[in-house]
Amino acid sequence: MIRLPAILLLCLGLLVARLAVANEPPPGLAWQGDFVQGGMVVGVAQPGVSLKLGERSVPVAPDGRFVFGFGRDEAAILPLGISYGDGRDFVVTLNVAPRQYDIQRIEGLPPAQVTPPPALLERIRRENAAIAAVRQRNTPRTDFLQGWIWPAKGRISGVYGSQRILNGEPRQPHFGIDIAAPAGSPVVASTDGEVALAEPDLYYTGGTIILDHGMGVTAVYSHLQTIAVKVGQRVRQGEVIGTVGSTGRSTGPHLDWRVNWFDVRLDPQRLLPKQQ
Structure with missing residues (x-):
């Protein structure tokens, strides 16, 4: 079993936490919206980027515009796959805030x-x-x-x-x-x-x-x-x-x-x- 140095684990943990709380877009993307159950997010990506939210492909317009949303009972953690078209593939962890319903x-x-x-x-x-x-x-x-x-x-x-x-x-x-x-x-x-x-x-x-x-x-x-x-x-x-x-x-x-x-x-x- 490979053991990572404690300082590296701490840095990785802080990075994931920062992304999860702030839902900051990675390089080449910009977005704004409601990271909450029932919310909508709109954004723009650089040319050639493709997106996948969980198991669903996110359409990206020729000018890079895109939109996605979260369902009523969306999971608290949702992966957003990003392919830049040049061989670089990343997954950003989105944090979706829960709600209480009547x-x-x-x-x-x-x-x-x-x-x-x-x-x-x-x-x-x-x-x-x-x-x-x-x-x-x-x-x-x-x-x-x-x-x-x-x-x-x-x-x-x-x-x-x-x-x-x-x-x-x-x-x-x-x-x-x-x-x-x-x-x-x-x-x-x-x-x-x-x-x-x-x-x-x-x-x-x-x-x-x-x-x-x-x-x-x-x-x-x-x-x-x-x-x-x-x-x-x-x-x-x-x-x-x-x-x-x-x-x-x-x-x-x-x-x-x-x-x-x-x-x-x-x-x-x-x-x-x-x-x-």
Whole structure:
């Protein structure tokens, strides 16, 4: 067994700790963002660099721009592989800060409110597959760099990461922010993008729009009463794309707004200005 000198071990330990706490980019990269569960990081790399976050390749634009994000339950330590194109390969250890989420337990619900009827399962699978396909889009635009505005005005009635346990069965966590507002209130594009999906009646989310913001970043607008855009249409930040509704599996008028990096669910509220 090879034993390293104590002073070398100490130096290595201090270096790893420094990188883990500060998440400093190595030479040839620059980044800024939220190194926390649900956070997004944007950056730029020198030409020829390729990146891999855990097991997923990170697209890098020709000008070196890139983006990646962390899921709700992301591991505390995540490796970022960096290949410089000249034979140099490195792994940077990223430290992802954990969060605590609101967990609610509700018992005594009728079974139909917990599990969809079997006759609807095929429809749900088909709709989920269509949404999953949109989330895999990797277009070269970088609309996400523009910044984000609130997509609707109203009271925050649901937050990212919360979860319900119904009749003892854990349900899928909530991956967006709910904004309660009167039915018919305007919903606007939070940043520039292209309409990748516009469906008036999905089982879970009712009237639904997905905007593609480039490089795997998409945003979902759900439970809409009306839809004012079509697939393939380019929209600008602040442009009205629909209205608040209570369609799909909804108990009242609100907008459920979500942001994804491919299939990684990000916390949209962390992208927004603090005030509506």
